[in-house]
Amino acid sequence: MIELNDVGYSYGGDALLTDVSLNLSPGSFHFLTGPSGAGKTTLLKLCYLELQATRGEVVAFGRPARQLSRDGVARMRRRVGIVHQDCRFLDHLPLVENVALPLSVSGQPDHADSTEMRELLAWVGLKHRATALPPELSGGERQRAALARALIMSPDVILADEPTGNLDWEMSLRLLTLLVELNRMGKAVLIATHDLALIRQAKTQLAARVLRIRDRTLQVAGAEL
Numbered sequence: 200m201i202e203l204n205d206v207g208y209s210y211g212g213d214a215l216l217t218d219v220s221l222n223l224s225p226g227s228f229h230f231l232t233g234p235s236g237a238g239k240t241t242l243l244k245l246c247y248l249e250l251q252a253t254r255g256e257v258v259a260f261g262r263p264a265r266q267l268s269r270d271g272v273a274r275m276r277r278r279v280g281i282v283h284q285d286c287r288f289l290d291h292l293p294l295v296e297n298v299a300l301p302l303s304v305s306g307q308p309d310h311a312d313s314t315e316m317r318e319l320l321a322w323v324g325l326k327h328r329a330t331a332l333p334p335e336l337s338g339g340e341r342q343r344a345a346l347a348r349a350l351i352m353s354p355d356v357i358l359a360d361e362p363t364g365n366l367d368w369e370m371s372l373r374l375l376t377l378l379v380e381l382n383r384m385g386k387a388v389l390i391a392t393h394d395l396a397l398i399r400q401a402k403t404q405l406a407a408r409v410l411r412i413r414d415r416t417l418q419v420a421g422a423e424l
């Protein structure tokens with residue numbers, strides 16, 4: 200659904216990423232690891248078309264990214280749910296309104312009171328926190344709210360940047376379980392993480408590919424896993 204073909208990226212100076220090829224096909228599950236500053240967030244942004252490759256080609260749902268108009272990019276993004284590292288909530292809006300934001304941004308009626316919304320919040324274990332403001336939420340609640348917001352448009356692809364960064368092990372497992380369930384529904388999942396224990400745990404449940412950014416390229420991770 201999203202393909203990177205020999206992609207390179209530079210923020211202006213030396214190349215940060217070179218010759219990166221990746222195929223997020225339906226039902227695939229990828230982990231992305233690598234040292235801090237290696238370019239994991241940058242790679243996710245390339246997949247989300249938040250950045251444009253400086254070399255090579257990104258193909259999103261069969262269309263080369265360079266050929267997409269602004270509307271085309273917006274349509275593509277509706278099919279991709281992204282969980283940002285810093286969650287990015289509007290602090291003055293209750294959780295349920297934050298989760299519904301992608302709907303209102305795309306011009307759809309507000310579904311804050313809908314059955315689907317209630318089911319989604321129940322699924323991530325946040326039904327009882329629907330009216331809480333983001334600053335009142337715990338780290339784990341924020342991460343699960345960010346996941347709910349990423350899912351509200353029923354995306355085909357889920358990109359998550361350090362989704363368990365601030366979570367204890369029990370909460371990390373809970374989030375992983377949700378991502379595994381989504382993957383079993385056929386969604387492509389890509390998780391950037393430093394958490395090797397999480398990767399090992401996931402590999403007991405599914406056939407995940409573990410990739411690592413090393414020396415500016417994307418490699419299959421080695422024996423440390």
Ligand SMILES: Nc1ncnc2c1ncn2[C@@H]1O[C@H](COP(=O)(O)OP(=O)(O)OP(=O)(O)O)[C@@H](O)[C@H]1O
Pocket residue numbers: 210215233234235236237238239240241242
């Ligand atoms: N907008 C930007 N302009 C210039 N340089 C940037 C920009 N964003 C990121 N960088 C640099 O690009 C490099 C890769 O950043 P990126 O956030 O992709 O790494 P990362 O692997 O996700 O790191 P971490 O694990 O610490 O989150 C870093 O050196 C960073 O300082």
